[in-house]
Amino acid sequence: xxxxxxxxxxxxxxxxxxxxxxxxxxxxxxxxxxxxxxxxxxxxxxxxxxxxxxxxxxxxxxxxxxxxxxxxxxxxxxxxxxxxxxxxxxxxxxxxxxxxxxxxxxxxxxxxxxxxxxxxxxxxxxxxxxxxxxxxxxxxxxxxxxxxxxxxxxxxxxxxxxxxxxxxxxxxxxxxxxxxxxxxxxxxxxxxxxxxxxxxxxxxxxxxxxxxxxxxxxxxxxxxxxxxxxxxxxxxxxxxxxxxxxxxxxxxxxxxxxxxxxxxxxxxxxxxxxxxxxxxxxxxxxxxxxxxxxxxxxxxxxxxxxxxxxxxxxxxxxxxxxxxxxxxxxxxxxxxxxxxxxxxxxxxxxxxxxxxxxxxxxxxxxxxxxxxxxxxxxxxxxxxxxxxxxxxxxxxxxxxxxxxxxxxxxxxxxxxxx
Numbered sequence: 183x184x185x186x187x188x189x190x191x192x193x194x195x196x197x198x199x200x201x202x203x204x205x206x207x208x209x210x211x212x213x214x215x216x217x218x219x220x221x222x223x224x225x226x227x228x229x230x231x232x233x234x235x236x237x238x239x240x241x242x243x244x245x246x247x248x249x250x251x252x253x254x255x256x257x258x259x260x261x262x263x264x265x266x267x268x269x270x271x272x273x274x275x276x277x278x279x280x281x282x283x284x285x286x287x288x289x290x291x292x293x294x295x296x297x298x299x300x301x302x303x304x305x306x307x308x309x310x311x312x313x314x315x316x317x318x319x320x321x322x323x324x325x326x327x328x329x330x331x332x333x334x335x336x337x338x339x340x341x342x343x344x345x346x347x348x349x350x351x352x353x354x355x356x357x358x359x360x361x362x363x364x365x366x367x368x369x370x371x372x373x374x375x376x377x378x379x380x381x382x383x384x385x386x387x388x389x390x391x392x393x394x395x396x397x398x399x400x401x402x403x404x405x406x407x408x409x410x411x412x413x414x415x416x417x418x419x420x421x422x423x424x425x426x427x428x429x430x431x432x433x434x435x436x437x438x439x440x441x442x443x444x445x446x447x448x449x450x451x452x453x454x455x456x457x458x459x460x461x462x463x464x465x466x467x468x469x470x471x472x473x474x475x476x477x478x479x480x481x482x483x484x485x486x487x488x489x490x491x492x493x494x495x496x497x498x499x500x501x502x503x504x505x506x507x508x509x510x511x512x513x514x515x516x517x518x519x520x521x522x523x524x525x526x527x528x529x530x531x532x533x534x535x536x537x538x539x540x541x542x543x544x545x546x547x548x549x550x551x552x553x554x555x556x557x558x559x560x561x562x563x564x565x566x567x568x569x570x571x572x573x574x575x576x577x578x579x580x581x582x583x584x585x586x587x588x589x590x591x592x593x594x595x596x597x598x599x600x
Contacts, residue, residue, distance in 0.1 A: 208542040209236040214280045216267055216298060217287030219243035222312060222341075224252055225531025226286055226538070231256050233535050233570060242267075242276055243287075273298065277305040284538055285311035290318040291391035292478040299325055299550070303332045308541050309550075312341035312534055314388060316398065319434040319552070326550045335546035337558050340537040342530045343373050344435040345553055346571050347505045349564055350519040350580065351435070352554035354509040355443050356561070357517075357581055364513025369439055371450040372417045372506040374426045375526055377459070377492065377499035386492060387478075387485045393467050394475025395432040399449040400440045411464045415451060418588030419504040420520050422576040425588075426504075427460055428453035438552040455499055501526045504577075508584070518584055522577040529574065536570035 213230060217223035218241030227239050241252045242263045249262030265272035267287050277283060285298045290313040299322055302309040309329075313319050322338040329336050339345055355366050397408040413430040428451035440448040453460055466475065474480055503526040507519045523529035537553070540546065540563050551558030559567055572578040579587060 208234050208539060210238060211281040211542050212238045212240065212279060213538060214240045214242055214276055214283045216242050216283065216285050219245045219248035219252060220286065221527055222288070222530055223284070223286035225527055226284060226534040227252060227256060227260070229531040229535035230538060231260070234539060235259070240280070267298065270297070270301070273301045274305060277301055277307050280305070280307050282308040282310060282538060282542055284534065285309070286534065288312065289388040289391060290315040291388060292476060293318055296322050296325060299336060302336065303328050303334050306332055306334055308334060308546070309336035310340045310537055310541055311338050312345070313339050314341065314344060314433065316432055316434040316437055319438065323550050330549045333548045335541055335548055336550040337537060337541060337546060337553060338550060339434050339438070340534065340553055342503070342533040343371070343505050344433060345537060346521060346533045346568065347371055347507055348435050348439065348553040349559060349568060350505065350507045350521065351439050351509070352443060353564055353580060354507060354517055354519055355445070358509060358511055358515065362511050362513055362515050364511035364515060366443070366445050366509055367512050368447040368510040369443070369445045370508040371433070371435055372419070372428050372508070373450070373452045374419055374423060374428065374454070374504045376455050376502045377496040386488060387481055389463070390466070390475060390481045390484060391478065392431055393463060394472045397430045397432045398436055399430065400436065401447050403446045409467060411467045413451070417506060419506050419522060420577055420587045422522050423502060423504040426453045426455065427457070429460065429464070439554055442552060442555050456495065503529055516584055517581050518587060519580040520577055520587055521572060521575060523575045532573055533571040536567045539570065540567045
């Protein structure tokens, strides 16, 4: 399946894109949020209600008590729908008369199907997911032709990272190509989140599952497979965050931006704090069998054991989050973008809400797209989306030289430069 998806990605590298035109009105549009009683889905619902108060929002989940509490928070334009995402009849019923479904019911790792996307295509409902898994994203892309045939606009990996980070990369590349004589050669994604970012067990499960995946990176067009949580670098994220250690991780924006933006060298790194969590993550990749880390049920059992300790540590670690995207060109020019926020639990919802509004406003063409593809978020709609997503940030800069934001990063002990 992955190989077929990769061939499909290659075929759409240089698309012809029609203008999206002026944004459509979103007043009274209906949005269904799957996983809406969770921290990510709930944060998305709150952000959407603030950005567009006239939206009608349906919170979908299995916990009626949490659903009722969320409806109270959102007000008169909200309602709760109790159902199981694995029940096809329940899912199709929930999609009736819905303008957009936001799939925030993770984790996406080790999920073997795209059940929600399939149902959205059948129901002719626009679709957005917050997937952060390479293999799930590629499976979603395989539904591109079906979505086009049904005239359904769909975006996969439309969260904060990946999501906002993809758009930052696309804009760095677009501006570099318009201003420079050199060609974009190296793209690096750096991410930092304090603790679990206040996002709870789902984020912890996602982290553990990713430790079971070999890291895909690209160096001068060559595809590399590397050990997860290796290749430490010390990166300065600028104001409000400072220098943090980050490690290689297998994230979908590496493959998608390599293919769709045509960048020869791409990698992604992530780090957390307190510092001993990074040591623990590294130790897990060395001493815990990868088969166990790829077993979703066993990982969920591990999360139950770790969760009480994690919550205590999160209490003093905070939940600051930062994205830094670096682009290097063949003429020596190096530009970066930085996006930092005090609270991931707030910022992730604002970012997803920004994508949701862009889809409702008609920015997305029929088909299944990554955020950096102009059919996913039209070029002329990127600025507004990033403006919305960056509300409340402590630092958001684009198209700056590294020295304007921080000291030069220092590479630590990695033989392969990716």
